[in-house]
Amino acid sequence: MPELLQIEHIRKTFPGVIALDDVSFTVATGEIHTILGENGAGKSTLMNVLTGLYHPDSGKMCLDGTEVHFTSPRDSLACGIGMVHQHFMLVPAHSVFENILLALDKVPLLYNRKQYQQKIQKIIDTFELDLDLDTEVWKLSIGAQQWIELIKLLLRDCRLLILDEPTAVLTPQETDRLFRVLRLLQEQGKSIIFISHKMREVVEISDRVTVLKKGRSISTLDRGSFDREILAGLMIGQDKIPEWQKNLQMSENIVLDIRNLSVRNDRGLADLDQVSLQLKEGEILGIAGIAGNGQKALAEALTGLKPVTRGKIFAGEVDITHSTARSSYISGIAHIPEDRKSIGIAPDLDVADNLIMKSYKNPLFRRGFFQNRGAIRRNAEDKVSRFAIKTGPDGSPVRYLSGGNIQKVIIARELSENPRVLVALYPTRGLDIGSAEYIHKVIVEGAGRGMSTILIAEDLDELLKLSDRIAVMFRGRIIGYADPRRTTREEIGLMMSGERQDQAS
Numbered sequence: 087m088p089e090l091l092q093i094e095h096i097r098k099t100f101p102g103v104i105a106l107d108d109v110s111f112t113v114a115t116g117e118i119h120t121i122l123g124e125n126g127a128g129k130s131t132l133m134n135v136l137t138g139l140y141h142p143d144s145g146k147m148c149l150d151g152t153e154v155h156f157t158s159p160r161d162s163l164a165c166g167i168g169m170v171h172q173h174f175m176l177v178p179a180h181s182v183f184e185n186i187l188l189a190l191d192k193v194p195l196l197y198n199r200k201q202y203q204q205k206i207q208k209i210i211d212t213f214e215l216d217l218d219l220d221t222e223v224w225k226l227s228i229g230a231q232q233w234i235e236l237i238k239l240l241l242r243d244c245r246l247l248i249l250d251e252p253t254a255v256l257t258p259q260e261t262d263r264l265f266r267v268l269r270l271l272q273e274q275g276k277s278i279i280f281i282s283h284k285m286r287e288v289v290e291i292s293d294r295v296t297v298l299k300k301g302r303s304i305s306t307l308d309r310g311s312f313d314r315e316i317l318a319g320l321m322i323g324q325d326k327i328p329e330w331q332k333n334l335q336m337s338e339n340i341v342l343d344i345r346n347l348s349v350r351n352d353r354g355l356a357d358l359d360q361v362s363l364q365l366k367e368g369e370i371l372g373i374a375g376i377a378g379n380g381q382k383a384l385a386e387a388l389t390g391l392k393p394v395t396r397g398k399i400f401a402g403e404v405d406i407t408h409s410t411a412r413s414s415y416i417s418g419i420a421h422i423p424e425d426r427k428s429i430g431i432a433p434d435l436d437v438a439d440n441l442i443m444k445s446y447k448n449p450l451f452r453r454g455f456f457q458n459r460g461a462i463r464r465n466a467e468d469k470v471s472r473f474a475i476k477t478g479p480d481g482s483p484v485r486y487l488s489g490g491n492i493q494k495v496i497i498a499r500e501l502s503e504n505p506r507v508l509v510a511l512y513p514t515r516g517l518d519i520g521s522a523e524y525i526h527k528v529i530v531e532g533a534g535r536g537m538s539t540i541l542i543a544e545d546l547d548e549l550l551k552l553s554d555r556i557a558v559m560f561r562g563r564i565i566g567y568a569d570p571r572r573t574t575r576e577e578i579g580l581m582m583s584g585e586r587q588d589q590a591s
């Protein structure tokens with residue numbers, strides 16, 4: 087296969103940070119090339135260099151054998167390099183068609199609507215995308231919105247498509263569909279750079295994998311010469327991620343009693359439809375379901391982010407539905423979507439301040455009227471080392487951290503409050519495998535101390551491994567429970583699609 091893109095010795099630094107130290111790799115025509123690396127290894131920075139958003143300090147980029155210098159994403163687009171953004175740049179109230187037209191550079195003023203429509207429809211048909219041009223974007227799933235981003239690039243005849251963690255927000259079904267599309271694109275001779283932390287996916291889709299470690303490309307492997315273990319070993323630099331044993335001990339004490347909880351969404355429909363569940367002390371209750379079936383509403387209602395329309399939340403015998411005590415009783419961690427600036431952190435504050443955001447009144451961090459900076463710094467040092475958070479220089483704002491590392495800051499903060507109940511919404515999305523494993527360990531250790539967790543996840547392996555019980559959500563309701571020691575992935579899968587009610591029935 088001829089090389090389309092050659093990257094040689096790319097280096098990119100930020101004040102106090104070497105994001106990319108020395109990166110070299112090539113992408114062939116018609117190849118799916120995965121960039122794999124721990125959180126903060128430099129993957130997103132590398133993609134931003136490729137698309138001209140950042141200028142490298144040194145190094146060389148060649149396209150078709152000719153050296154190129156991009157000064158903006160416009161330049162790279164003109165050369166056929168396009169990136170599918172995760173924070174989709176779409177106008178929610180506009181239709182799919184209008185959104186695609188908006189992205190085009192040269193739409194004639196009196197454009198021939200029909201002709202464009204046919205052109206786009208042809209792409210939709212070729213790739214068997216599940217997308218209707220007249221639907222307004224806000225009605226679409228994340229997966230469908232991603233198709234729009236992809237179509238925009240295809241209309242502009244991109245030859246190299248960059249996808250930075252496209253599957254982090256997709257359901258397993260949507261991921262399968264995306265992979266079918268990627269293979270079709272590949273058959274048409276397009277090249278793809280793919281980024282993901284999910285090893286199962288990386289092994290399935292990649293022709294080659296380049297491993298990044300601390301800003302350096304340490305090796306490139308061909309299909310057939312890698313598997314999950316080999317890749318994990320290279321990435322983390324040790325052969326095996328330590329495994330731990332779950333200690334199944336919970337009391338019969340009910341710490342959270344949720345009765346007929348309903349939440350209506352902005353459209354007046356029920357996101358959460360009379361959900362009742364009981365959580366025992368020390369229990370890890372897994373919640374399975376295809377995204378969009380009420381999991382997010384459940385997490386948001388419990389952590390006070392969304393108003394409860396109907397129903398009650400009891401802590402033991404105490405009604406905390408509308409009580410301010412709820413926030414200290416129930417703590418929440420949620421995965422960070424790409425517009426991470428809006429949720430969970432104060433983007434312009436540094437790591438140390440973000441870590442005490444919830445406990446700034448804590449006497450531990452105060453000295454009379456003033457903040458006790460020493461204590462705040464020591465707290466940060468402790469969390470940063472325990473959660474292996476890769477930070478920039480002291481005092482630099484959290485928004486410069488990589489996606490996975492921002493995620494770790496939030497988790498470290500929420501867990502340090504020692505909540506009775508932890509609501510975890512996709513807590514390991516976007517985390518590298520070592521970090522995900524550490525979060526699992528923290529949740530399980532918490533259970534050992536009596537913390538109860540509602541673990542909302544998509545990854546069935548994760549749910550089966552951690553949960554004492556698994557509840558399955560479908561269309562805003564809990565449609566049944568499964569016992570992780572007896573059930574199978576297939577059985578849960580059937581329940582998730584609403585085809586089976588309860589494992590026992």
Ligand SMILES: Nc1ncnc2c1ncn2[C@@H]1O[C@H](COP(=O)(O)OP(=O)(O)OP(=O)(O)O)[C@@H](O)[C@H]1O
Binds near residue numbers: 477
């Ligand atoms: N604009 C910036 N200013 C300062 N530092 C930055 C900036 N962008 C990235 N960094 C730093 O560069 C390093 C690499 O970050 P990058 O986002 O590329 O990691 P990543 O491999 O994509 O990680 P993740 O898997 O968590 O998304 C990190 O230490 C990050 O803090």
Ligand SMILES: [Mg+2]
Binds near residue numbers: 131489490
């Ligand atoms: Mg990244």
